[in-house]
Each structure stands twice: as C-alpha cells, then as structure tokens.
Amino acid sequence: MDEYLSEKEQWERITSTLKAYAPWALAGVAVALLGVTGWRWWQARSERLALDASAQYQQVLSAFTRGDRNQGLAIIERLQHEHPGSPYIDQANLAAARLFVEANELDRAAQRLSSVVQESRDRELITIARLRLARVQISLGKPDQALATLGAQPPGASFAASYHEVRGDAYFAKSDHAAALAEYRVAQAAQTGGLAANSSLRLKINDLSQDSSTPPSAAAHLSAPVGAGK
Numbered sequence: 001m002d003e004y005l006s007e008k009e010q011w012e013r014i015t016s017t018l019k020a021y022a023p024w025a026l027a028g029v030a031v032a033l034l035g036v037t038g039w040r041w042w043q044a045r046s047e048r049l050a051l052d053a054s055a056q057y058q059q060v061l062s063a064f065t066r067g068d069r070n071q072g073l074a075i076i077e078r079l080q081h082e083h084p085g086s087p088y089i090d091q092a093n094l095a096a097a098r099l100f101v102e103a104n105e106l107d108r109a110a111q112r113l114s115s116v117v118q119e120s121r122d123r124e125l126i127t128i129a130r131l132r133l134a135r136v137q138i139s140l141g142k143p144d145q146a147l148a149t150l151g152a153q154p155p156g157a158s159f160a161a162s163y164h165e166v167r168g169d170a171y172f173a174k175s176d177h178a179a180a181l182a183e184y185r186v187a188q189a190a191q192t193g194g195l196a197a198n199s200s201l202r203l204k205i206n207d208l209s210q211d212s213s214t215p216p217s218a219a220a221h222l223s224a225p226v227g228a229g230k
Contacts, residue, residue, distance in 0.1 A: 057088035143173035
C-alpha cells in the first residue's frame with residue numbers, strides 16, 4: 001500500500017510539474033513556429049522584391065534599346081522609389097550614364113556615375129563607376145577632378161591597367177607628358193590580355209615617345225557596354 005501511495009505521489013508530482021510548465025512549453029513552441037513562419041514570409045517577400053527590381057531593370061534596358069530614353073529614366077525613378085538599396089539601381093544608373101555619354105550630355109552622365117560611387121554597396125561597381133566618372137571628367141576638361149576621383153592607389157590588380165591608363169589620360173590633359181607616359185607604361189605592364197589589349201596603350205606610348213601633340217581620346221573608353229566592367 002505504501003509503495004502504491006509512493007508511486008501515486010510521484011505521478012501526481014509529475015503531472016503537477018507538467019501542468020505548471022505546460023503553458024511555457026506551449027508558448028515556446030508557438031514562438032518557434034512564428035519565427036519559422038516569419039522567416040519564410042520575409043524570405044518570400046525578399047525574393048519577390050528582387051524579382052520585381054530585376055524586371056524593372058530589364059524594362060529600363062529595353063526602353064533605352066528602342067530609343068525611349070524618357071521612359072527608361074522614369075522607370076529608374078520608380079525603381080529607386082520602390083526598391084531603395086537594390087543593386088539594380090546601380091546597374092540602371094550605369095546604363096543611363098552610358099546613354100548620356102553617347103548623347104554628349106557629360107554633366108548628366110557625371111551625375112549618374114557619382115550616384116553609383118556614393119551610394120552603391122558593391123565595391124566592384126563603385127570601381128567601375130569611378131573609372132568612368134574620371135573619364136567623363138577628363139572629357140569635361142577637369143583632369144584634376146579626375147585624379148581626385150581615381151585616388152592615389154589602384155583599386156585592385158584586376159583594375160590596375162585601366163586605373164593607370166585613365167590616370168595617364170588625366171596627366172596628358174594637364175600637359176604633363178612625362179607623368180602620362182609613366183602611367184601608360186605602368187598600365188601596359190599591368191595588362192594581361194595579350195597583344196590586342198596592349199594596342200591602345202602602345203599607340204599612346206608611341207605618341208608620347210615621339211612627342212606627339214595628338215591627345216588620347218578619353219571619352220572613347222566610355223562607349224564600352226555597361227557589363228564590360230572597366
């Protein structure tokens with residue numbers, strides 16, 4: 001009888017403990033379920049927003065391709081409003097900058113490129129925009145601004161050749177041919193694309209070596225596709 005009462009007491013103790021902690025356990029399960037559900041909702045929302053931003057970016061490119069610049073720029077404004085911080089804004093502004101360069105609206109191109117430099121979170125895109133902005137500034141007759149935009153150090157090995165070439169263009173625009181020639185030679189040494197990649201720099205180096213007065217075409221570099229990178 002005593003053993004039976006002992007087991008009964010143990011069972012009552014267990015059940016009372018369960019009753020005491022059951023609400024907390026249920027609350028923990030509920031919180032966990034809410035967390036999982038919330039994460040899935042956030043993930044689905046993020047994916048949906050990313051897809052929408054991508055679609056708008058494609059619309060920008062499509063509008064620019066068919067020559068409807070106003071619509072393309074309007075879509076960029078909507079993209080900035082609806083998806084602030086999206087990397088597609090940077091890509092769209094690079095595309096708009098190229099369009100403005102082709103139309104010889106260099107001040108407007110500089111504004112778009114400056115926006116990418118100041119607001120992008122992608123270091124590679126910032127570097128691309130910085131190089132293109134420096135080229136635009138050279139074409140605008142502002143070589144000192146171009147040198148300030150580029151900075152004192154190359155952004156990395158993959159951009160070293162482009163960096164030094166643009167610096168050379170800036171120094172040439174300042175009529176500092178010795179500094180320009182030095183930068184072009186560093187750029188040529190940094191190139192890894194073979195003979196074809198070296199042809200443009202070789203011409204510039206030859207021109208300066210022969211004391212040519214023909215300036216390098218800094219604006220011509222900006223005609224490269226947005227996806228070309230440098």
